[in-house]
Amino acid sequence: MEVEYRETGIYLPEIDLWLDNTEPCPCTWISHGHSDHARGCHAKVIGTPVTLRFYRMRLWLAESDAEPVQQPLAFGQSMNWHGAKLTAYPASHILGAAQLLIEHKNERLVYTGDIKLRKPLAGDTTQPLECDRLIIESTFGLPIYKLMARELAIEAIVKFAKECLAEGVTPVFIGYALGRGQEIVHVLCNAGIPTSVHGAIAKFIPVYEECGYSFAGWTPYESRATEGKALVVVPSHGASLETSGKAIRVAYVSGWAALDNARTRSGAEELIPYSDHADFDELTELVMHARAKQVDVVHGYTAPFAHILRSRGITATAPQRAGDRASVEAEG
Amino acid sequence: MDRLAATCEEIQKHASRLKKVRILADFFTTLNDQEMEIAVQLLSSGPVWRGTTNRTLFELHDKTELKIGRSVLREALRIASCWDKETLSICHAQVGDTGETVGLLMRGISTGEPLSLAAADELYQELFRAATTARRVEILVTAFKKYQPLTLKYFVKIITRGLRIGLMERQVEEAVALACGVPAEAVRSANNRLGDLAQVAIAARRGELANIQARLFHPMDFMLAKPLDNIDELQNTSDWLVEDKYDGIRAQVHFDSGNVRIFSRGMEEVTRSFPEIVESCANLPGDGLIDGEILAWVEGRALNFNILQRRLATKQVRASLMAEVPVIFMAYDLLLRDGQLLLSQPLVQRREKLEQLPLTVSQQFSANSQAELENLFADARARGNEGLLLKRPDSIYEPGKRSGAWLKLKRPYGTLDVVITAAEQGSGRRATVFSDYTFGVRTESGFVNVGKAYSGLTDDEIKELTKQLRAASVEKFGRMMLVKPSIVLEVAFDGVQRSTRHKGGYALRFPRIVRWRKDKRPEECDGLERVEALYRTSVE
Numbered sequence: 001m002e003v004e005y006r007e008t009g010i011y012l013p014e015i016d017l018w019l020d021n022t023e024p025c026p027c028t029w030i031s032h033g034h035s036d037h038a039r040g041c042h043a044k045v046i047g048t049p050v051t052l053r054f055y056r057m058r059l060w061l062a063e064s065d066a067e068p069v070q071q072p073l074a075f076g077q078s079m080n081w082h083g084a085k086l087t088a089y090p091a092s093h094i095l096g097a098a099q100l101l102i103e104h105k106n107e108r109l110v111y112t113g114d115i116k117l118r119k120p121l122a123g124d125t126t127q128p129l130e131c132d133r134l135i136i137e138s139t140f141g142l143p144i145y146k147l148m149a150r151e152l153a154i155e156a157i158v159k160f161a162k163e164c165l166a167e168g169v170t171p172v173f174i175g176y177a178l179g180r181g182q183e184i185v186h187v188l189c190n191a192g193i194p195t196s197v198h199g200a201i202a203k204f205i206p207v208y209e210e211c212g213y214s215f216a217g218w219t220p221y222e223s224r225a226t227e228g229k230a231l232v233v234v235p236s237h238g239a240s241l242e243t244s245g246k247a248i249r250v251a252y253v254s255g256w257a258a259l260d261n262a263r264t265r266s267g268a269e270e271l272i273p274y275s276d277h278a279d280f281d282e283l284t285e286l287v288m289h290a291r292a293k294q295v296d297v298v299h300g301y302t303a304p305f306a307h308i309l310r311s312r313g314i315t316a317t318a319p320q321r322a323g324d325r326a327s328v329e330a331e332g
Numbered sequence: 333m334d335r336l337a338a339t340c341e342e343i344q345k346h347a348s349r350l351k352k353v354r355i356l357a358d359f360f361t362t363l364n365d366q367e368m369e370i371a372v373q374l375l376s377s378g379p380v381w382r383g384t385t386n387r388t389l390f391e392l393h394d395k396t397e398l399k400i401g402r403s404v405l406r407e408a409l410r411i412a413s414c415w416d417k418e419t420l421s422i423c424h425a426q427v428g429d430t431g432e433t434v435g436l437l438m439r440g441i442s443t444g445e446p447l448s449l450a451a452a453d454e455l456y457q458e459l460f461r462a463a464t465t466a467r468r469v470e471i472l473v474t475a476f477k478k479y480q481p482l483t484l485k486y487f488v489k490i491i492t493r494g495l496r497i498g499l500m501e502r503q504v505e506e507a508v509a510l511a512c513g514v515p516a517e518a519v520r521s522a523n524n525r526l527g528d529l530a531q532v533a534i535a536a537r538r539g540e541l542a543n544i545q546a547r548l549f550h551p552m553d554f555m556l557a558k559p560l561d562n563i564d565e566l567q568n569t570s571d572w573l574v575e576d577k578y579d580g581i582r583a584q585v586h587f588d589s590g591n592v593r594i595f596s597r598g599m600e601e602v603t604r605s606f607p608e609i610v611e612s613c614a615n616l617p618g619d620g621l622i623d624g625e626i627l628a629w630v631e632g633r634a635l636n637f638n639i640l641q642r643r644l645a646t647k648q649v650r651a652s653l654m655a656e657v658p659v660i661f662m663a664y665d666l667l668l669r670d671g672q673l674l675l676s677q678p679l680v681q682r683r684e685k686l687e688q689l690p691l692t693v694s695q696q697f698s699a700n701s702q703a704e705l706e707n708l709f710a711d712a713r714a715r716g717n718e719g720l721l722l723k724r725p726d727s728i729y730e731p732g733k734r735s736g737a738w739l740k741l742k743r744p745y746g747t748l749d750v751v752i753t754a755a756e757q758g759s760g761r762r763a764t765v766f767s768d769y770t771f772g773v774r775t776e777s778g779f780v781n782v783g784k785a786y787s788g789l790t791d792d793e794i795k796e797l798t799k800q801l802r803a804a805s806v807e808k809f810g811r812m813m814l815v816k817p818s819i820v821l822e823v824a825f826d827g828v829q830r831s832t833r834h835k836g837g838y839a840l841r842f843p844r845i846v847r848w849r850k851d852k853r854p855e856e857c858d859g860l861e862r863v864e865a866l867y868r869t870s871v872e
Contacts, residue, residue: 143415144423144436248764258436260344260496261428265810267757269347281440304422311416 001104001133003296005319010111010135010298015082015104019111019135029086030055031113032097033178044069046079048088050096053207054178073098075124090124091115093276094179095208101129110290111135114299116275117282121150121183122213128289135296136286139277140255141305146279147255153274157184158191160251160270161230165193170248172231174268177201179276180253182208182215184232189215196221198233255279287314333452333479335359336371337486344497347763352499353506360511363449365534370449373530374490375504379456380530398456400491404465405430408472413437430492435485438476447479452487459491504529512536524553524731525673546673548586548619551595553732555623555665557721557740566739569705572722573679574697576712577740578662579637579827580627581644585609585661588619594626602626605643608654609661616689623665623729624694628657633716637841638829664694667729678726709741718742718826744824746866747846751854752819753779755801757811758786765798766813769845771821773836774859779817780836782863783825788845797848820852821845828867838863 004011009021009028018028020037030038030047033054038047041061045052049072061067073079075098078087084104091097093114102109108131115137119125140147148156157173164171173188175181181201186208188195195218197205205215221231226246252268255275262271278286287295287309295316297306302318309316339359343352356375360368373380379398409430410420415437427433447455455475462468476484489495505523509516514536522532522541527550535541560566582597592610594603603610606626613622628635628643635657643649643657666686667674674682687693699705709720719742727737750771758767768786772779789797797819804815823843831839838860 142423142426143413143419144427144433146436146439246764259427260432263344267763267811269345301422304419308419 001102001107001109003109003133003135003319005296005298005321007321012102012109015084015102017081017084017102019100020113029100029111031091031100031111032093033058034094034114035178037113041065042068044071046071046073046081046086048072048096048098049074050207050211051098054096054204057204057207089127089129092117092120092123092126094120095123095182095211097123097276099126099129101131107132109133109135110292112137112286114139114277115286116278117286118278119150120276121153121274122186122208126286128286131290131292133294133296134287134290134292135298136283137277137299138283138297138302138305139300140258140275140279141283141297141301141308143280143308145255145258146281147258148272148274150274153253153272154187154191156270156272156274157187157251157253158193160249160272161188161191161193164249165228165230168247170226170229170231170246172233172248172250174235174250174252174254174266175201175232177234178204181232181234182213183276184253185215185218186213188230188232189217192217194229195219196226196229196231198231198237200234200237201232287316333447333449333487334483335362336374336449336452337480337483340486340489340495340497340499341482343499347498347759349498349503352497353503353510356499356504356507357510360507360533365537367449368537369530369534370453372504372508372533374452375495375499376501376529378490378493379453379460381460382453382457383460398460398491400459400468402430402492404468405434405472405488405491408469408476409434409437411469412473412476413441429489429494429496431485431487431489434476434488435481438484439481442477442479442481442484444480445478447483447487452483455487456491501529505532508533508536514539514541518542521731527551545671546668548588548621548668549591549593551584551599551601552621552667554582554584554597555730555732555738556734557723557738558734558736560722560739560741561743563702563705563709563741566702566705566722569699569702571724572699572739573725574699574705574708575664575694575721575723576715576717577719577721577742578625578627578634579718580625580634580640580662583624583626583661584667585613585622585624585663586620587613587616587622590614602644604647605649606659606661607649608659612661613691616691618670619668620666620670620689621668622661622663622686622689622691623667624661624663627660627662629660630658635716637827660692662694663689663691665729675729675731678728679723680725682729709743742826745827747822747824748773748782748840748862749820749822749849749852749857750782751779751817751857752801752815752821753781753817754812754814755798756813762794765794766801767794767798769821771823771843772817773863774855774857775836779854780860781834782831782836782838782860783823783834783840783843785821785823785843785845788823789848793848817854820849820854820857822847822849828863830867836860836863838867 002013008023010019018025020031021028022039024040025042027044028042030045030051033051035058038055038058045068052070052072073088075088075090078085084102087101088098091099091113093116100111110129110131117126161171173184175184177200182204185195185197197218198221202220209215250268251270251272252266253272253274255277256262257271258273295309295314297318306316306318343355346352424433458471459468462471505519506516509519518541519536522544523529525546526532526544527547535544584595586593592613594606596602628640639657666682669685697708699708712720722739724737750773752769753772754770755766756768770781770784772781801815804818806814806816824846825840825843827841828838829841
């Protein structure tokens with residue numbers, strides 16, 4: 001199947017379907033609810049029910065804009081689209097994140113979107129797929145990135161929070177507004193640690209609760225009432241807390257925390273290298289499992305990862321697309 | 333070695349220096365003497381060659397360092413990890429540290445055998461003995477495949493001489509003291525005499541610190557003078573010996589029967605930059621350690637520090653540069669003579685011994701009144717020097733201290749009103765506030781930077797300033813941010829020098845903040861022309 005890598009997204013001309021197009025278009029598949037994927041006022045969008053909710057929560061419509069037609073596609077469900085069969089499978093990345101299998105004229109194409117292989121702290125676990133052509137991300141596509149499994153991440157998060165609280169210092173976790181933020185809150189609540197949550201993260205919690213994740217005992221963040229609580233904030237807010245002069249210790253929960261230099265870059269003392277993206281070994285495993293005749297690497301260390309795959313005898317390329325690196329650095 | 337690596341990793345996590353010292357001390361207490369010696373050696377100056385050659389102390393100083401380049405380490409990593417050069421080079425670029433890259437990439441490949449400190453030391457010895465690059469690579473490849481990744485990370489960091497865990501020699505000394513139950517000062521002093529912390533650590537364990545004799549050819553700590561802002565604060569001017577305060581390079585000359593080494597205050601060896609000083613000290617009788625100042629010297633006067641700096645800029649000094657910028661060593665103290673340490677003798681006695689040597693020795697004056705002291709200050713300034721040094725005649729030499737037995741009277745060259753253009757978060761206690769300020773002066777086309785200041789404000793002022801700076805932030809890079817020029821500071825400084833780093837072409841020397849000028853707007857701050865004028869007067 002023909003695949004066009006365009007600046008705003010990936011386009012499949014034979015079936016007139018976009019994948020994660022960030023600019024308004026007739027119809028796009030949305031792989032997950034992060035703002036660099038779920039955005040733009042499209043005529044029609046296809047995604048898992050949870051992803052569509054996140055998309056709609058983020059979407060701001062002008063008066064002249066028409067409400068996008070939202071076509072839900074639950075995990076394991078299929079639909080026909082211009083002669084192709086579309087099926088959604090879990091991608092572990094964040095709640096609702098999905099891979100899309102496109103079957104068209106005897107060819108199986110899989111678009112992973114943002115993906116990880118291992119079980120996430122909250123959300124469904126990835127099912128690796130076999131296909132003829134694989135379009136995969138490579139945020140952590142270098143062998144230096146080996147990240148924590150969820151059990152170790154839970155242990156590290158809880159241990160850090162307890163240590164700080166025992167010392168009378170406020171533990172601050174920096175997470176992203178959607179995904180990492182809720183995962184950290186979920187872990188802290190489960191451990192019975194009083195947790196105060198920044199509004200940008202809190203607003204998505206109800207969606208997680210509806211999906212069966214418990215968030216017992218968290219409170220909205222108030223700058224005056226932080227004592228004895230763990231704080232979960234977004235990166236921009238973390239930076240202002242750091243310069244507030246309060247007695248805090250900051251933990252940075254991110255795949256980028258795999259390197260010591262994250263300490264100076266983030267200003268955090270504790271580095272917890274846990275991500276909602278696959279690390280190098282998971283990415284390799286996904287590719288090996290796919291047994292694809294062709295692998296297209298998009299997002300992240302595309303050229304080096306494609307190079308590594310080629311050295312292992314896999315036909316892999318890194319299609320050129322403007323603006324890749326910057327958008328992934330933002331949400332590792 | 334595995335536990336040393338784990339300890340380093342733990343130390344890295346803590347910003348508090350006290351905590352770092354405690355963690356390290358706890359580790360030391362678990363070691364036997366031999367392990368302790370190796371651990372301290374590796375953490376302080378790095379692996380040392382234990383071969384049995386009859387080298388003199390003079391030769392030992394700079395030839396025992398293990399010199400393995402990054403290219404050798406990377407080649408070993410390439411072979412051991414089976415990654416190609418292209419992949420390795422992008423990994424190195426992301427990580428920014430060879431040891432850490434080795435540790436990250438050998439995960440899942442190395443068999444993870446334990447490595448004891450003694451075995452690690454033997455491995456370093458093997459690298460010392462290796463005659464060829466190929467052999468060194470071979471040794472490293474074997475090691476990389478064998479030991480635990482975290483151990484390898486620090487094994488390599490020790491070779492590249494950069495642990496990057498925020499641990500200075502001072503903290504290693506404190507940890508040794510804490511682990512051995514002796515005062516930190518005793519360890520510090522013994523290390524200053526011997527210049528070998530590993531041996532000092534063993535002596536500390538055995539309670540034999542006092543027996544440690546002084547040794548030449550390693551830099552010792554300099555005694556420092558406390559700033560005196562106002563002559564009126566001085567009770568009895570006749571209690572002090574007065575010398576000119578020169579604006580040169582503070583240095584130590586170590587000599588022993590023709591062998592000479594020179595160390596600067598940064599503990600750097602600068603012998604090669606000043607061959608004429610080496611020559612003039614080569615004929616000194618016996619052995620000794622002289623404290624003094626290297627000066628660019630023409631017709632009995634010291635030249636501007638800027639001119640002297642040209643001598644440090646090149647590795648090999650050409651004859652033409654020696655002729656252009658002639659230097660002398662102005663001796664003012666004697667710390668060691670014929671094997672005997674003189675630190676605890678009064679200054680007058682040290683000077684007596686110093687003056688017996690054929691050297692240029694600083695002139696000493698006395699002042700019977702504050703008025704006379706003022707005159708001496710004016711004379712020193714007229715000779716182009718910074719100001720005066722005042723020393724108690726009975727002062728002992730206190731290495732690394734600013735005790736008040738020596739005073740310096742400098743008086744700022746002037747003050748300038750400048751505007752903050754960028755701010756950076758500090759470290760330690762000041763990690764959470766913006767405490768380091770880059771500042772500029774006015775030009776027709778905006779502000780140009782002329783320096784950076786850290787000190788002078790109270791904690792409360794810094795807190796308040798942090799709030800205002802955050803509101804004025806234009807762009808952030810990590811811990812640093814550019815701000816809209818809006819806040820005016822008054823800074824004092826000791827001189828103006830040419831600078832290629834700053835756009836305006838000038839930098840203030842030792843700027844410090846006098847006060848926050850809340851009453852001034854940025855367009856009222858000083859202009860570049862005032863800085864230019866100050867520079868011209870200082871050169872002429």
